[in-house]
Amino acid sequence: MSDAAAIALPASIRVFERGWLSSNNILLVDEDRSALVDTGYATHAAQTVALVQHALAGRTLDTIVNTHLHSDHCGGNAQLQSQWSCETLIPAASESAVREWDEARLTFRATGQTCERFAFTGTLAPGQRLKLGGFDWEVIGAPGHDPDSLMLYASEPRVLISADALWEHGFGVIFPELEGESGFAEQQAVLDAIAQRDVATVIPGHGAPFANVGAALERAYSRLAWLRADPARNAKNALKVLIVFKLLEVRALRFAALEAMLANAAVLHAAARQLAPESAWPALLRELTGELAKSGALVLREDGIEAPANAT
Template sequence: MTLPDSIRVFERGWLSSNNVLLVDETRAALVDTGYATHAAQTVALVQHALAGRTLDAIVNTHLHSDHCGGNARLQTQWRCDTLIPAASADAVRAWDAARLTFDATAQTCERFAFTGKLAPGDRLSLGGFDWDVLGAPGHDPDSLMLYAPEPRVLISADALWENGFGVIFPELDGASGFAEQQAVLDVIAQLDIAMVIPGHGAPFADARAALERANSRLAWLRADPARNAKNALKVLIVFKLLDVRSLSFDALNAMVANASIIRAAAQQLAPESAWPALVRELTGELAKSGALVLREHGIEAPADTV
């Protein structure tokens, strides 16, 4: 299946999530806006696609920095409505950077406002189709998905990728997340899906195979929660590295000690006195996979990443 002309996906590389532009006769809306350092690129992509039209609305599936980091810049460019998960509204209103996880993950996001809230059970009309708003806790407790029964398209954000799903962050802080992720996968399995637009990676048609892989991975993580913690640390180290391009081991160790979610992940893997050794071990593994380059005093992003 090819997507309808009214649905356009900007497949982004790390650090940004994918953006989904939905355009009909009355409104143009963008689902998720990427990371802050890519905000100017996001504006340029949207401007080019709209060809003079106005962006009328932003819709955020959840408020991790790679999904909402372009909000402020887009709001400056266009006087657009911004719809966010209702469960995150108080944190945005107060700009609670800890609750919003920006400080906790050593990431950044320019402050933005919102004009409306979305909750499971709501329905949106975007791109000429009606979209059901579905809850998607697991990766993030407040996360949402959008599903259009016609044309059978699911915007899954980080609840389902072609090969997995996002880090199960609640489990790092001792909250429940694995059970919620399982429930979300079960909900997706009941939908009639022709195409999935994930938060990262290309859209894909075979939802059934993706669900099989996701269920297998979730069972593997639940069998040993330290696996989720180790994956989280690797993901957050690489994310930060791609943002700043190089990090000393001193800076890495400080990030582990001071960013609460990263610290919580490290606590599941080793006593605090062993965290420098843990950082060396993880960066060594990441270097072997090609995700980074090891130097004597720190790490660098590979030359071919942008």
């Protein structure tokens, strides 16, 4: 975790770059109010509160904005709401799922992840505008990675808060495609929408803010074309990402627990079905974890896997 400073951002915008278990947090402060865009994962929630407290230096947090409701972007909502009586704005398309706290629709159960229940006070939809950090932000729909996801764009500082729609080297897993729904076409449209705007700096959901937006878009278009050429690549990537995410949370997993995740978590189950018959899932897990071990993402044990000592 670091307070990203390599890219020159307006003084009213501060980025807390987090490890991959939590999304980045973007703190925007002006004379009228303070707001935090995305709140990280549940196991990092106390740290998120401490970071925000320190940065606000006695001011209250007035607003939480969630770009989307994957657990690594909204897992700190509940603790922040306990600390401050702040309004919370979520994507309008997720409103009923949060009101009913439908963990299946919210994907927490489907991905084997957790999120403490939180409330919301309002919603955001594409085309709306927000005043945050002294700037006017356009709300842009960003389906692809998540059907309900949003981005925020401010034309005056030419800053895009892209969530998981664009990273410096790619974008988030295209989850709808795992369950037979359209996602690749939507991701293409989102990249096109970014390309049509005058963006000088991107604040991604993961990784440091970056300025070479054209090069990042080229890499993203190339990766998307590669995934569309063979959708099994998206499924394989999804399983690897979700295995590493769970490992960052629990630090060690037995192969039996991984097999149980494939059986019981709907998103992992759907991804595994695209790659192999259920009888071959133990071998599939050995193959995937072996590849992750070679890349340094995890350490293989005889009976399971563990996180590397330096993993965050």
